Amino acid sequence: MQEVVDRLVGKGPLPNFNRIVGMYGNSRMLVAIPHFNVDLPSGQHAHASYEFLIPSMTMAFGIIENEGFVGAKDCIVPINPGQFHGASRLQPGVHFISLAVDNRLMDEVTQQVFGKQRVFFDNENTKIDFNLRMLIRLFVNEAQNKQSGYRFVLDHLSQQITIYLLRTIKNDIQSTVVKTGQPVPNARKDIDKAIDFLHENYNRDFSLNDLAEVSSFSLYHFARIFKKETGKTPYRYFLEIKIEKAKQLLESGKTTVTETGYRCGFSSSSHFSRVFRRMVGMCPSEYCRTFSDKDVSG
Numbered sequence: 001m002q003e004v005v006d007r008l009v010g011k012g013p014l015p016n017f018n019r020i021v022g023m024y025g026n027s028r029m030l031v032a033i034p035h036f037n038v039d040l041p042s043g044q045h046a047h048a049s050y051e052f053l054i055p056s057m058t059m060a061f062g063i064i065e066n067e068g069f070v071g072a073k074d075c076i077v078p079i080n081p082g083q084f085h086g087a088s089r090l091q092p093g094v095h096f097i098s099l100a101v102d103n104r105l106m107d108e109v110t111q112q113v114f115g116k117q118r119v120f121f122d123n124e125n126t127k128i129d130f131n132l133r134m135l136i137r138l139f140v141n142e143a144q145n146k147q148s149g150y151r152f153v154l155d156h157l158s159q160q161i162t163i164y165l166l167r168t169i170k171n172d173i174q175s176t177v178v179k180t181g182q183p184v185p186n187a188r189k190d191i192d193k194a195i196d197f198l199h200e201n202y203n204r205d206f207s208l209n210d211l212a213e214v215s216s217f218s219l220y221h222f223a224r225i226f227k228k229e230t231g232k233t234p235y236r237y238f239l240e241i242k243i244e245k246a247k248q249l250l251e252s253g254k255t256t257v258t259e260t261g262y263r264c265g266f267s268s269s270s271h272f273s274r275v276f277r278r279m280v281g282m283c284p285s286e287y288c289r290t291f292s293d294k295d296v297s298g
Contacts, residue, residue: 004025008030008049008102010047026143028101029100029158031139032097037095046085047100049101050078050121051079051085051099051101052079052099055071055077055095057095059071059087061087062077064084064123069123074127075127075128076128077124080123109166113163121171126169132168145267145268148266148267149204150267152207188229194234197214198211199241203265208222242266242275243280245264246276247287250287253291257269
């Protein structure tokens, strides 16, 4: 992880950066969240990755390429690779989320979606909406929990987040028109191969690239075609398989809630319970009781 931090973030603007900031992600995307409010010193730095700064409070003394800017609360400020940025003076007691995107990931996505590379974002505030905030939260949760399949989920979410940034933040290739409606011969047959793979490997770790290779599509086209054919993202489909497997085990009455979560590839019973409640509408123990009650009444 340290190699990834050094490559995407560099030394960072804060003394003891690695101790006071939590870092969550994979080799191509990192989310940095300070553990507490920090005093941001004056000074500038640059790095090879894209950075998207999301202040939790107004940051009034920002500077990008020697131009002052105000980072508005609950907005997102893009910073391009190589742009020097930082604070023009000490900013005490600030808190923020910093999203670092590998320039190679950005190039891959822009090439696949727009047929171009080297996107340049305008350095201005864009209001962050619920969908992007939820994607980032899911990304951090997966990086923290590291349940089976987490590499696949992180790969998928990093692509989703990157595409969302390209769509919602003003940049120099947004006006490019891309033809995405062309039918793909034998698409369902290839997607069915990926679905079979998910059913067979729901409780182990694999990457989005592994899944795309099964269907012989590129990463971007796989995610797009999968949703077109199934009506769901690969990530959502994967979660539903895991939860259906869990429901079957709970209904059998032969496994405990903890054992069920473990068998279905969840890293902890608490994480299993959170996901189960979100998708089923009740926690696993309540689900078990509904079947116990049916047995008694029957």
